Amino acid sequence: MKMLSNQFRHFFTHYTLIIVNLFIVSTFIGCESSKDKQDSEEKAEELNEAKFDDNQEDLANFLVEVASINLTESAIGKLAQNKSENAEVKELGKMAESHHLHAQEDLKTLASSKQISLPMSITDDGQKTYDNLNEKSVRDFEKEYVDRTVKSHKDAIDKFEKAKQKFTDADLNNYINTTLSTLRTHLVKAMECQRKQQSM
Secondary structure: OHHHHHHHHHHHHHHHHHHHHHHHHHHHHHHHHHHHOOOHHHHHHHHHHHHOOHHHHHHHHHHHHHHHHHHHHHHHHHHHHHHOOOHHHHHHHHHHHHHHHHHHHHHHHHHHHOOOOOOOOOOHHHHHHHHHHHOOOHHHHHHHHHHHHHHHHHHHHHHHHHHHHHOOOHHHHHHHHHHHHHHHHHHHHHHHHHHHHHHO
């Protein structure tokens, strides 16, 4: 009996250690996964904060914000092409996807030349916007997508015009001027869609 008791104690101790180790490993993996899920915009801002002084960090933060805009607008523009049944809304979505993807590539080149980190994937807020739109019925989606595009592009134009006054960097201002033209084109198209929806 004593030998059986010792064997049982050894067995119990051995498997208790295994369970404890598994718990520690799973906890570590869970922590690492949480780090990986950090919002892409926040991650880029943290990297830039470590690299730049206040003035350069302001410029970096603006580029990070622009990248977030491009990533969101291109994603929901693609969604509009797939979800909408209205030809003009589809066209607006196609324009938005194409132009914002192109603007994002130009932005990457600009940011790289200044060693600025950008988000490489849609942000948490952008994903929430996408998911919210995707859950709508077709008609509700078309209205909300167009209304959102009008508002988001008015807001973006305002941000870009303020940035143009604030920053003196020549490369940045060239990018701002080019992108402002694109944003205004999108806004005109979105407002046309909005007027037609309101008259129906």
